[in-house]
Amino acid sequence: MKADTPIALADLTQMTVQERELLLDGIRNRRLKPVKIYEELSLMQSEARKEKLEQQWEKSLEMFQKDLARVDKAIETLEARGRKLRAFELEIEQI
Numbered sequence: 001m002k003a004d005t006p007i008a009l010a011d012l013t014q015m016t017v018q019e020r021e022l023l024l025d026g027i028r029n030r031r032l033k034p035v036k037i038y039e040e041l042s043l044m045q046s047e048a049r050k051e052k053l054e055q056q057w058e059k060s061l062e063m064f065q066k067d068l069a070r071v072d073k074a075i076e077t078l079e080a081r082g083r084k085l086r087a088f089e090l091e092i093e094q095i
Contacts, residue, residue: 012020 010019010023012023015023
């Protein structure tokens with residue numbers, strides 16, 4: 001472009017169609033650059049949030065599995081004690 005500097009700006013009326021299109025393309029690209037950066041950062045933030053949620057989910061799942069194992073053991077213990085009590089009851093009935 002002819003004389004397009006911060007001090008001597010180019011005159012749009014004296015530009016060719018191609019020069020005006022180049023100027024518009026430059027403006028569009030400068031305008032879209034922050035939008036693209038924002039979109040990339042938003043995507044990165046979403047990925048980070050997803051990773052954090054997945055880690056929390058995995059930790060909760062591990063805790064659930066441990067609790068489930070403890071419950072299974074407690075149920076087995078209760079069943080064994082119940083059988084023992086039933087055996088005592090049957091023995092008492094026979095006496």
